[in-house]
Amino acid sequence: MLPTSAVHRTRASAALQRESLPNMRPADWRNPPVRGRYDLLVIGAGPGGLAAARTAAAAGAKVALVERQQIGGNCINEGCIPSKTLLRSAQLYAEMRSAERYGVALPPAVPVDFAQAMARMRRVRDRLGRTDAPAQLSEAGIELYFGCARFVAPDAVDVEGTRLPFKKAVIATGSRAVLPQIEGLNEAGFLNNESVFDLTALPASLLVIGGGPLGCELAQAFARFGTRTVMVHSEPLFLPKEERDAAQMVSDALAQDGVETHLNCRVVSVRAEDGAKRVQMLSAGNLSSTVVHAILTGIGRRPAVQALDLERAGVAYDASAGIHVDDFLRTSNPRIYAVGDVCLEHRFTNTAEASAQLVVRNALFLGRRRMSALTIPWCTYTDPQVAHVGLYVRHARERHIPVKTFTVPMHDVDRAVTDSEEDGFVKIHVREGSDHILGATIVGRYAGEMINTVSLAMVAGIGLRRLAEVVHAYPTQGDAIRQAARACACAHASPLLAWLQRKWLQR
Known part of the structure; x- marks a missing residue:
């Protein structure tokens, strides 16, 4: 188990390791020279942006792809891929402890090697990230630019001082984790869905704020690894969008794995105390407190629309709902479309990819495909x-x-x-x-x-x-x-x- 100070040290060392991943920005990367007007300019190299760029390039379009940080976006770096890899390791530990259920003698001990599980997660992430490494994207005919894209006109963006003109553009900047406004949280330190995957040692105890899909998945995983896990949700029901009998089965499973759940409860303050964090909670007018070694915020995400200078492109948006689009995913500027988390209610990788393929047809080939006509399944990967x-x-x-x-x-x-x-x-x-x-x-x-x-x-x-x-x-x-x-x-x-x-x- 790990005290708070060590949590921060191991996060830092893991962050250094991630810099070597092939889907990160190469240290010696040089943006290509601009070759006239692009048929399609894509801002954001997450699942939606990559799908749009690859689909358009495969159709013969002249494509530019702009990425501010790292290729792969949230899904492969801090979302689907690392979380599902970690969930599988946690599931195996749970199965080993329940060997007698399958008529198998229970092992004398099932020691948890969390560092090894996290190392496996990074190997998996590394392997899958190679598909969209810069060299592969260049071979696919995509001109890749690293840097912040800002609109300077209705038909052009600036990237690190270089003007990129376009005929059509796709905004695929995704979303960012929401930071809850809790007294003392920032000073005490916390994890979110991005930084939690930088851990290399297991915290002795963990408070999860939020009972949505992310909160439920990771609360169960850490409980199965052996962390004392507390989940706090401000609403009377977690997984609020799902049918109640389905959510109840998840509730029962979390309880069996040892997750302590507080519904209709909110965290009001946090303070550092003897290498840990004292958390004060409010429920039905009653205050209570608990001490944990780490806090994970999982209350949701917000569209990433900041710093794009959308006003200069005539693109309507708001901070909570993101970019406004019609059923064809066209913005208020008919040259510009948006896909994925930055504009859609359902923030899933498959939704981002499906919307990107729809947009390429609508933007470049006069298609009239509607987002509302798509059938999109989703899944919460608890057990x-x-x-x-x-x-x-x-x-x-x-x-x-x-x-x-x-x-x-x-x-x-x-x-x-x-x-x-x-x-x-x-x-x-x-x-x-x-x-x-x-x-x-x-x-x-x-x-x-x-x-x-x-x-x-x-x-x-x-x-x-x-x-x-x-x-x-x-x-x-x-x-x-x-x-x-x-x-x-x-x-x-x-x-x-x-x-x-x-x-x-x-x-």
Whole structure:
């Protein structure tokens, strides 16, 4: 375990190690000379910006890509890739401790080597970052500029004193972590979703502020590593956007892993105390306190629109919602589009990439593809996972759409039973009187993989009853989707057809 001062030292050493990653700005990098007007200029080299630049370059466009810090953006450097790598290590420790559940003798001890887990995370991040290293982007025909981009006209930006003119531009600057306004927090020190992955030693105790997907995922992971973990959420329910029975299963799982959860509670002050941090919390008018060695803020992110001088380009925006776009992702300047976290409500890597591909078609090839027409699934990678696609029941009812739901609990799925992974369900919503799929929520160990089947059916216009005809490999946990489809088929069975079948058999 690690005192606070050591936490800061190990973060610094890890930050130095990260400077050698191939997706960081090379020390000897020189920006290329400007070669006339670019067909597409992309600001931001995260998932959305990279997808836009690569798609446009592959189509033969003259493309410039501008990045202020490091290629890969939040996803590969401080988001999806490092977090999921760390979650897998934590999951394995949890499985080793529960070996008896699978009829295996429990090891005498399961020591946690957190430094080794973090070293693995950096290796994975390094390996995946090579795909978008500067040399690879140059080979793809993309002219890469490092530096801060500022609009100087409706059709040009300045990067470190160099003017880059463009025909069309895409803003893909992503989002930044929100710093909660808590007395003494900045002075005492804290971690966020970026700096937490610079740790190389395990804190003895951790307070997680925020009960959204990030807060839940990392709270569970650190608890499984052996950190005393406290999670504080200001709302009465965490994972507030998910269906309540799904969130309750996550709540139960966090409790089983030892996470101490405080709902309807907020942190009001923090102060350093004997190498740790004393945190004062307020709930229902009552003050309480706890002492921890580290604090992780996970209350959300805000669009990164600062320092772009958007006013000079005629691009409308606000600090909380980000850049204003229409359904074609076009800004108030018809030459400029935006993608990903900087303009969209759903801040996911797959959303950023999908919106980028849509924008390239709309900006360069007179396409008319709408963002609202896309079907985007998402997943919270706790254990069990919570995945969703399409409408929630409450949203369907707000639109006066009649809904029928078919639910299959995982304890009715043979493979879930053999895996001792019976916590969860598949819940598929259809329009009442039809098998048209409106949405689905899946809770389970492999929910993120399973939701793709439902997403495919929705995009292809395949009704739920048709999925009953798909022969699945047996036994798999994905068979829960087929069971839901069979229930739908039985519910829609024609009474007349059933009568005719009986008459035929009785002839």
